[in-house]
Amino acid sequence: MIDWAYRRADVLTAISQNTKREILKIIPDLKIIVINHGVDFYKFQETRNNNQTNLKSEILNLKPFILSVGTLKKRKGYEYSIAAFAEIAGEFPELKYVIVGRGPEREALKLQVTSYKLQDRVIFLDNLSEAELIDLYHNAELFILLPQDINKDMEGFGLVFLEAAACGLAVVSANGSSAEDAVLDGQNGILVPPQDMAAAAAAMVRILSDRKFKESLAKESLAFAQKMSWHKTARAYIALYWIR
Structure with missing residues (x-):
């Protein structure tokens, strides 16, 4: 058919x-x-400038943090981004990981976080308003999501990558995935092999450690999102x- x-x-x-x-x-x-x-580029910029959210003080208390946004499903690759964060947690002792979303993998992911003893540094949020979510984007150090194909359950297009770009975030994601159309490797982010937590960890370290590189990625993200x-x-x- x-x-x-x-x-x-x-x-x-x-x-x-x-x-x-x-x-x-x-x-x-x-x-x-x-x-x-x-992506509605100007909405993400205007909301930032006019934003007075209930989460404002809480977000500032979380900083510095990296961010993921999306349904808590296997195909999003959270198990790998959490493992990658665990690899760099010792090198960046103040850094937290904020995950926004709900879904069937929530409890399994929380157990994984507990196994790394990172309960105080990996924060799960949901039920956020659009303004609150945009606030998170603008205050994050980088955006990470590592999509994978699971028995033909795959991402069509990753809107969250464009949202992150519209907020001037450098992105770490997986090549061979929906991210390829929104993340230009080495320009506005870094693409790593699917399910490769070591490569994802190395990509995050590079962005977090090299201010000039991070600023260059952020600038390209804004320019790219404006075109999309x-x-x-x-x-x-x-x-x-x-x-x-």
């Missing part, structure tokens, strides 16, 4: 290169156009249908 529908479509679009690759594994000879999602607008996405779809 999927094969029949794909082959009879006038045009096929995918929201990321990763999605395109997965479709081509099923039906190799399709022509697919990638049109990425966008929803207007650009809409224009791409309009152009596609106009051509048809």
Whole structure:
């Protein structure tokens, strides 16, 4: 049925290169156009400037911290980002790890944190307002999320990477994943091999230890996010249908 529908479509679009690759594994000879999602760059900037959230003082007390945002599912790779944080925790004794989200892996991840004796340094949050979340983005040292494919359960496109970029954050993520369209390796972040916690730890150490490099990544993140607008996405779809 999927094969029949794909082959009879006038045009096929995918929201990321990763999605395109997965479709081509099923039906190799399709022509697919990638049109990425966008981000409301100015909302993330304006909200920051006008923000008076209940979490403000709590966030300042958490600093310095690294940040992850997303549903607590296997495909998000939290087990690897937590392990990577555990590797660098001794080198950065003041650093905390804030994870925003809820989901089926919450208790397992908390047990993992306990096994590393990092209960006081890994903080799980949920039920945040949009303004509170943006506040967290703007106060974080970097953003980390290491998506992985789990039995075809995969990320289509990582909107959180664009949100982090819109807040000027350097990003650490996994190559061969949905992050590839939003994280330009060595420009606005660092991509590491999937499930490679040692490489993720090394990437975080590099960003946290090299202020100039971190500032360069942050600058590129802002520039990249500004280009990745929803207007650009809409224009791409309009152009596609106009051509048809």
